[in-house]
Amino acid sequence: AQSVTQLDSxxxxxxxxxxxxxxxxxxxxxxxxxWYVQHPNKGLQLLLKYTSAATLVKGINGFEAEFKKSExxxxxxxxxxxxxDAAEYFCVVTMGxxxxxxxxxxxxxxxx
Amino acid sequence: xxxxxxxxxxxxxxxxTSLTIQCQVDSQVTMMFWYRQQPGQSLTLIxxxxxxxxxxxESGFVIDKFPISRPNLTxxxxxxxxxxxxxxxxxxxxxxxxxxxxxxxxxxxxTVT
Numbered sequence: 001a002q003s004v005t006q007l008d009s010x011x012x013x014x015x016x017x018x019x020x021x022x023x024x025x026x027x028x029x030x031x032x033x034x035w036y037v038q039h040p041n042k043g044l045q046l047l048l049k050y051t052s053a054a055t056l057v058k059g060i061n062g063f064e065a066e067f068k069k070s071e072x073x074x075x076x077x078x079x080x081x082x083x084x085d086a087a088e089y090f091c092v093v094t095m096g097x098x099x100x101x102x103x104x105x106x107x108x109x110x111x112x
Numbered sequence: 113x114x115x116x117x118x119x120x121x122x123x124x125x126x127x128x129t130s131l132t133i134q135c136q137v138d139s140q141v142t143m144m145f146w147y148r149q150q151p152g153q154s155l156t157l158i159x160x161x162x163x164x165x166x167x168x169x170e171s172g173f174v175i176d177k178f179p180i181s182r183p184n185l186t187x188x189x190x191x192x193x194x195x196x197x198x199x200x201x202x203x204x205x206x207x208x209x210x211x212x213x214x215x216x217x218x219x220x221x222x223t224v225t
Contacts, residue, residue: 032211043218044155044204051212090154098143098208102155 002027004093006103014111019063019078021106023091026072033074034092034100035065044090050074061085086110114139114207116217124223125195132191133220135205140185143208146178149219150201158203161188195224 007022025033035047048059055067065076074091091103115138125131135144144161159180160168167180182188192199205217 034214044216046214049212094211097160098211098214099145099157099160100147100155100206100214101157105154 002031002093002101004033004091004101004103006089006091006106008106009104010107010109012109012111013081015083016080019076019081019085019108021076021089021091021108023074023076023103024072025074025091025093027093032094033065033067035059035063035074035076036090036092036102037087038090039087047076047089081108081110083110083112114141114209114213114215116205116207116215118203118205118217118220120220121218122221122223124225126225127196129195130191130193131195131222132189133203133205133222135188135190135217137186137207141207141209142185144182144188145206145208146180146188146190147204147206148201149204155204158190161190192222195222197224200224 003026005024013019030052033050036044037047038044047063048057048065050057050067058064063078065074067074086109089106092100117136119134123131146158147155148158149155157170158173158178161180161182163182163185177193179191200223202219202221204219208214
């Protein structure tokens, strides 16, 4: 069975500093991995996805993630946080039949 | 891509009643899913909506509580039956053309009083 663990429920950074949101996955085959963002009272927005092509994936709004098979990780990073990045972030893995398993989420706070 | 609409966008319902949520996709897709997001929680898969056959439910979800219809490849409904306050959630429809192409509807925010 596929699963995903987001290692931090809350992350707080100062504006202009780097962001690191950690995600580890478990899968019995080569999965597709995603990061979604959800702003308060808004829908889900796809940030980026990994689908067995390049291991370093660039997404929208300056975010990127690196797929590391040896570490079973797919951490999300951004060099410089912006106030508008404050939101809930979900790491997601496919379940082998196109359905998705969501991580528990990481709430990112950005301090001025 | 796929554009998904859901109706209603939100509703407030009384305990013991039922609500049917509609999901419409702008093109034919094979795989359609229903997810639930309880307040402050992540998303959980309720079921896979199968066209022409019974939906496939995940552990903890049953057809009597969440009946699903999928009459064609562009439309599905999810009914939340005999509602209780614990059913207050956002319900999301999604479609997947491939494993990597996943699209979500805007969600239906349900409050049960």
